[in-house]
Amino acid sequence: MKWYTEQWSDQCKFSIGYNEEIHSEQSPFQKIDFYKGEDFGTFFTLDGLMMVNEKDEFVYHDMITHPAFATNPDIKKVLIIGGGDGGTAREVLRYKSVEKVVMVEIDELVFRLCQKYLPITAAGVEEDPRMEMIFDDGLAYVQNAADKSFDLILVDSTDPISVGEGLFTTAFYKECYRVLNDKGILINQHESPYFTEYAENMRKAHKKIKGIFPIASVYQFHMPTYPSGHWLFGFASKALHPIKDIQVDAWDKFDLKTKYYNTDLHVGAFALPTFVKEALDRDE
Numbered sequence: 705m706k707w708y709t710e711q712w713s714d715q716c717k718f719s720i721g722y723n724e725e726i727h728s729e730q731s732p733f734q735k736i737d738f739y740k741g742e743d744f745g746t747f748f749t750l751d752g753l754m755m756v757n758e759k760d761e762f763v764y765h766d767m768i769t770h771p772a773f774a775t776n777p778d779i780k781k782v783l784i785i786g787g788g789d790g791g792t793a794r795e796v797l798r799y800k801s802v803e804k805v806v807m808v809e810i811d812e813l814v815f816r817l818c819q820k821y822l823p824i825t826a827a828g829v830e831e832d833p834r835m836e837m838i839f840d841d842g843l844a845y846v847q848n849a850a851d852k853s854f855d856l857i858l859v860d861s862t863d864p865i866s867v868g869e870g871l872f873t874t875a876f877y878k879e880c881y882r883v884l885n886d887k888g889i890l891i892n893q894h895e896s897p898y899f900t901e902y903a904e905n906m907r908k909a910h911k912k913i914k915g916i917f918p919i920a921s922v923y924q925f926h927m928p929t930y931p932s933g934h935w936l937f938g939f940a941s942k943a944l945h946p947i948k949d950i951q952v953d954a955w956d957k958f959d960l961k962t963k964y965y966n967t968d969l970h971v972g973a974f975a976l977p978t979f980v981k982e983a984l985d986r987d988e
Contacts, residue, residue: 708739708747710754712931713899718754720744720929727821731813738821744929746822748789750814754929756789758824765825766965767925767973768937769795772856772889774955774970775944779855780804783883785842786893787860788814790826796858797832798960805835806854812839843876852885859892872905874912881916881942890940894922897980898932906936910984913940921946922984923973925964939974947974 709719722741729736738748745758756764769792773779780803782796788809796805807829809815815837818826830837838845842859857880861872880890894909896902906922914920917940927935939946952967976984 705741708749708754710749710752713901716899718929718931720747722747727817729813729817731811733811736811736814736817738817747929748814748817748822756791756818756822756825757929758822760928761789761791761825762963763925763927764935765791765795766962767923768792768858768860768891768893770955770960770962770965771923771937771939771946771970771973772858772891773799773958774950774952774967775939775941775946776855776887776889776949777801777951777954777958778887779889781854782806782856782858783846783849783854784808785846785857785859785861786810787858789818789822790815790829791824792858792860793829793835794825797829797834799958801958803834805832806838806845807835808838808840808842808845810839810841815839843873843879846876846879846883849879849883851882852888854883855885855888857884857888857890859890861893872909872912874916877913877916877940884942887943888941889944890917890938892938892940894936894938896930896932896935897977897983898934902931903983907983907986909938913938917941919943919945921974922976922980923970924976924980925973936980947971 705721707719712718722739725739727738734750740746747757782805784807793807895906919941921939924936
């Protein structure tokens with residue numbers, strides 16, 4: 705057995721075993737590596753950071769997608785920024801009521817390799833007639849999109865370094881606000897509250913979004929293979945509150961089988977630990 709090891713902080717490392725590295729390639733944007741092991745199945749990393757594995761991918765993709773649909777079951781047009789593994793699009797496309805999904809991923813190679821090595825997330829996504837795939841810069845796409853043209857924006861990004869950096873800026877969040885309709889919802893990858901660098905990114909992102917959207921909340925989920933396992937998404941909206949406006953009966957009627965998400969969990973996910981609430985509320 706070989707070991708994949710990731711540095712979570714200066715004094716903390718995370719390792720999982722694997723049997724073989726099945727692909728390694730440098731794209732114009734980042735280093736992409738695919739591994740195969742027994743416990744986590746196939747997994748891939750970008751620039752040495754775990755992105756997706758077969759064992760726990762359902763957690764992330766459930767939680768980035770379903771809370772928005774339970775808050776607004778009438779979502780028809782969805783924009784996904786990033787999401788190159790295809791898993792977020794896969795979950796959105798399970799809603800038969802969705803009419804159009806645009807996925808803007810900067811690195812086409814990520815998606816092509818996931819089609820080949822990680823079909824659990826990528827298979828069938830491109831073939832859905834409602835799907836439009838654009839391999840380009842997500843920030844540029846949003847800047848050029850029409851006012852109020854989407855019901856939901858899902859920012860499925862890497863950390864705010866390298867290709868993901870522009871998706872954590874005030875300018876980007878303002879463009880998202882403009883592009884969303886009057887009941888529009890923005891869900892963004894919101895980092896972790898645990899290690900210092902991640903917590904600072906979490907706090908900065910929340911402060912920016914809170915200054916733009918009238919409703920700005922944060923919710924949590926357990927992602928075993930991300931630093932600390934304690935990970936967050938941001939929920940922002942022009943009009944809909946994720947707890948006050950949740951439509952449990954309407955979401956139940958979709959009759960979707962999920963492995964992680966349910967509407968009880970939805971409510972509980974927004975109940976944050978005290979140290980997280982205090983960090984998010986700090987102004988300095």
